[in-house]
Amino acid sequence: MAAHIARRLKGKVAIITGAASGIGEAAAKLFSRYGAKVVIADIQDDLAHKVCKDLDPSSTTFVHCDVTKEEDLENVVNIVVDKYGKLDIMYNNAGIMGAVKSNILENEKSDFEKVISTNLVGMEKVIIFWL
Structure with a gap:
């Protein structure tokens, strides 16, 4: 692999939510391999x-972060900016x-609301907070 491609994220700082397992973990490994400073934001x-x-x-x-909690999102962004400056x-x-x-x-409304809160509202909070 060409050197410029292998380090294409060198100097970049990335927060990856849900990076403790699955697709997020694979993304964290890939970002790291390409030179990024990776912050794993997860509840696991x-x-x-x-x-x-x-x-x-x-x-x-690693920063413990539940994307359904605004204070957790604010905390992870503040930690990243304090540590890496950006x-x-x-x-x-x-x-x-x-x-x-x-x-x-058998489904309960509260179970549905938890999924929606994490998968939709949590992402919206992340985006709004970061902007």
Whole structure:
């Protein structure tokens, strides 16, 4: 791989929500490989710490963040700006599926609202806060 492609994110600072597992974890690894300082913002503390250990500890940070809570979003952005002096990339990957029920009549409104709060409203809060 050409050197300029391999380090195309060098000097960039990225927050990736939901980066403790799945697609978010893969994105964190890719961003790190391309030279970005990666901040893992997730509610899965143990998994997030493991991802940080797997990546370059000097360029990877974990901040506990529930995207449904504005104070958590404000906290992660403030930590990033204090630590790195800027924020270049915000990758909103956090999302939940909710409980899988065999009968739609078993679903509770509160379960639906939790999924919507995380997957839709949480992302909106991230975007609005960052702007």
